[in-house]
Amino acid sequence: xxxxxxxxxxxxxxxxxxxxxxxxxxxxxxxxxxxxxxxxxxxxxxxxxxxxxxxxxxxxxxxxxxxxxxxxxxxxxxxxxxxxxxxxxxxxxxxxxxxxxxxxxxxxxxxxxxxxxxxxxxxxxxxxxxxxxxxxxxxxxxxxxxxxxxxxxxxxxxxxxxxxxxxxxxxxxxxxxxxxxxxxxxxxxxxxxxxxxxxxxxxxxxxxxxxxxxxxxxxxxxxxxxxxxxxxxxxxxxxxxxxxxxxxxxxxxxxxxxxxxxxxxxxxxxxxxxxxxxxxxxxxxxxxxxxxxxxxxxxxxxxxxxxxxxxxxxxxxxxxxxxxxxxxxxxxxxxxxxxxxxxxxxxxxxxxxxxxxxxxxxxxxxxxxxxxxxxxxxxxxxxxxxxxxxxxxxxxxxxxxxxxxxxxxxxxxxxxxxxxxxxxxxxxxxxxxxxxxxxxxxxxxxxxxxxxxxxxxxxxxxxxxxxxxxxxxxxxxxxxxxxxxxxxxxxxxxxxxxxxxxxxxxxxxxxxxxxxxxxxxxxxxxxxxxxxxxxx
Ligand SMILES: Cc1cc2nc3c(=O)[nH]c(=O)nc-3n(C[C@H](O)[C@H](O)[C@H](O)COP(=O)(O)O)c2cc1C
Numbered sequence: 001x002x003x004x005x006x007x008x009x010x011x012x013x014x015x016x017x018x019x020x021x022x023x024x025x026x027x028x029x030x031x032x033x034x035x036x037x038x039x040x041x042x043x044x045x046x047x048x049x050x051x052x053x054x055x056x057x058x059x060x061x062x063x064x065x066x067x068x069x070x071x072x073x074x075x076x077x078x079x080x081x082x083x084x085x086x087x088x089x090x091x092x093x094x095x096x097x098x099x100x101x102x103x104x105x106x107x108x109x110x111x112x113x114x115x116x117x118x119x120x121x122x123x124x125x126x127x128x129x130x131x132x133x134x135x136x137x138x139x140x141x142x143x144x145x146x147x148x149x150x151x152x153x154x155x156x157x158x159x160x161x162x163x164x165x166x167x168x169x170x171x172x173x174x175x176x177x178x179x180x181x182x183x184x185x186x187x188x189x190x191x192x193x194x195x196x197x198x199x200x201x202x203x204x205x206x207x208x209x210x211x212x213x214x215x216x217x218x219x220x221x222x223x224x225x226x227x228x229x230x231x232x233x234x235x236x237x238x239x240x241x242x243x244x245x246x247x248x249x250x251x252x253x254x255x256x257x258x259x260x261x262x263x264x265x266x267x268x269x270x271x272x273x274x275x276x277x278x279x280x281x282x283x284x285x286x287x288x289x290x291x292x293x294x295x296x297x298x299x300x301x302x303x304x305x306x307x308x309x310x311x312x313x314x315x316x317x318x319x320x321x322x323x324x325x326x327x328x329x330x331x332x333x334x335x336x337x338x339x340x341x342x343x344x345x346x347x348x349x350x351x352x353x354x355x356x357x358x359x360x361x362x363x364x365x366x367x368x369x370x371x372x373x374x375x376x377x378x379x380x381x382x383x384x385x386x387x388x389x390x391x392x393x394x395x396x397x398x399x400x401x402x403x404x405x406x407x408x409x410x411x412x413x414x415x416x417x418x419x420x421x422x423x424x425x426x427x428x429x430x431x432x433x434x435x436x437x438x439x440x441x442x443x444x445x446x447x448x449x450x451x452x453x454x455x456x457x458x459x460x461x462x463x464x465x466x467x468x469x470x471x472x473x474x475x476x477x478x479x480x481x482x483x484x485x486x487x488x489x490x491x492x493x494x495x496x497x498x499x500x501x502x503x504x505x506x507x508x509x510x511x512x513x514x515x516x517x518x519x520x521x522x523x524x525x526x527x528x529x530x531x532x533x534x535x536x
Pocket of ligand 1: 158159160161164165186187188189204240242243244307336337339340341342343382383384385386403404405406407420430
C-alpha cells in the first residue's frame with residue numbers, strides 16, 4: 001500500500017479526497033434520514049436537499065447581481081442605487097440614450113420647465129458652495145424661541161441611532177454633514193460622541209428618552225438641559241411620536257447589545273435588555289404634547305419639533321386647532337412616509353401601517369392650512385426623497401426641507417443587503433461587529449456623504465432653475481403633473497386639492513444664516529408667520 005502511494009501520489013490523493021467526500025455524504029445522509037425531523041426536504045432528498053437552503057441563502061445576492069433588472073428592486077432599484085453611488089464617488093452620474101421609465105404609467109410625475117429658465121450664471125452662491133440651499137423658514141421663530149435656527153441645507157440626514165448604525169457609519173455621516181453644512185439627526189438612541197464631529201445636530205427623544213434619563217430611568221429635564229448646555233452642536237430637539245416603518249410599535253434593545261459605551265450614551269444599565277414602550281410616559285394627549293414641547297423649549301431655549309407618520313387624522317386636527325388657540329406647539333413637523341426605513345420592524349408594520357408620504361403629508365398640511373397655522377411650522381418630509389425629482393415634488397407639496405436616511409446609508413457604503421436587523425451588515429454600516437466595521441473607511445466615506453448631499457442639492461437646484469426659480473421651495477403644485485390614466489395628466493394641485501403656502505421668496509442672499517431673534521420674542525408667542533420669513 002505504502003509503495004503504491006509512493007509510486008502514485010496524485011492518484012492516491014484524489015482517491016483519498018473522494019473517499020472522504022463519500023464518507024461525509026454518508027454521515028450527512030444518515031443524519032438527514034434518521035436523526036433530523038424538522039426538514040422534510042432533507043429527509044426525502046438526503047444530502048442534495050441541503051442545496052435548497054444554500055441557494056435560498058444566497059438568493060438575494062444572486063437576484064441583485066444577476067437576475068433583477070435596473071428598475072426592479074425595492075426599496076431602491078439598481079438605477080437609484082447607482083445614482084447615489086456615482087454621486088457619492090464624484091463620478092459621472094448621468095444616464096445615456098434617454099429615459100428607460102414608463103412615462104405614461106399611472107402615477108408618473110413630470111416637472112414642468114419654464115420657457116425662460118432662471119439663468120444658472122446669475123444664481124447667488126452662498127459661502128462658496130454653489131449647492132448650498134438654506135431653509136427659507138427659521139425654526140422656532142414663530143414661537144419666539146430664544147435660540148431659533150435656520151438650517152443652511154434643505155437636505156439633511158434623518159434619524160438613525162448609534163446602535164442601529166455602527167460608530168464608523170455614524171461618524172462618517174456626521175463628518176459628511178459637516179462638510180456639506182447639513183444637519184444630522186441622532187435617532188432615538190441618544191446623542192453620542194460619534195455625533196459630535198462638527199455637524200449641527202437634532203437630538204431625537206423617543207419613548208425611551210435615551211440620554212435624557214435620570215437615575216430613576218425616567219425622563220429628566222435637568223439631564224436634557226445639562227446635555228444641551230454641554231453640546232452646542234445640538235440646535236433642536238425632536239420628539240419622536242412615530243416613524244413610517246413601524247408607527248405605534250415600541251422597541252427592544254437586547255441586553256447583549258447594551259455595551260458599556262451604549263449604556264453610558266443611553267443612560268441605561270450595562271447588559272440589561274432595554275424596552276422602549278410604544279407610548280410616551282410624559283404626555284398622553286395633544287395638550288400634554290404641547291406642554292412637553294413648551295417645557296423643553298422654555299428650559300433649553302431650543303426649537304422643538306415632532307416626527308410622526310400619518311394614520312388617523314383626528315390627532316392632527318386637534319393639534320392644529322390647539323396650536324392655533326394656544327399660540328404654542330412644535331416648531332417643526334417631520335412627516336415620515338409609510339415607505340420609510342428602519343433598522344428592524346415586523347413586516348406587517350413596514351408594509352401596511354401608516355400612509356405613504358404624499359398622501360399623509362397632503363392631509364396633515366391641509367389640516368394646518370385650514371387651522372391657519374401651516375406657516376408657523378417648518379415642514380420636513382421623509383420617505384425615499386433622496387433623489388432630485390422626488391425632492392422637487394416634496395417641495396411643491398409644501399415641504400420646507402427633506403430628510404434622508406437610507407440614501408445617506410447608500411452614500412456611506414450600504415449595498416442594500418437588508419440585514420440591518422441581524423447585526424451582520426456585510427459592509428460595516430448597520431453593525432457593531434469590529435471586523436465588519438473595519439472595512440468602512442471614515443475619511444473616504446465622509447467625503448462621499450458630503451458629495452452625495454451636495455450633488456442632490458445641486459441637481460435639485462438645477463431643476464428649480466429649469467422651472468424658472470432660484471430655490472426649490474418655490475416649486476408650486478401646478479409645476480408638477482402626474483399621469484392619472486391613459487393619456488391623462490393632472491396637476492398636483494388638482495389631485496391633492498391644495499396649493500402650498502407662498503413664502504414670498506426674495507433672493508437667496510436674504511436667507512444666509514439665522515437672524516437675531518427679536519428682543520422680546522420669548523415673551524410674545526406668535527401665531528402668525530411673520531417671524532418666519534424676512535420679507536413677510
Ligand atoms: C437603520 C435605520 C435606523 C432608523 N432609526 C430611526 C430612529 O432612531 N428614529 C426615527 O425616528 N427614525 C429612524 N429611522 C427612519 C428614518 O429616520 C427615516 O425617517 C426613514 O427611513 C425615511 O427616510 P428614507 O426613506 O430616506 O430612508 C431609521 C431608519 C433606518 C434605515
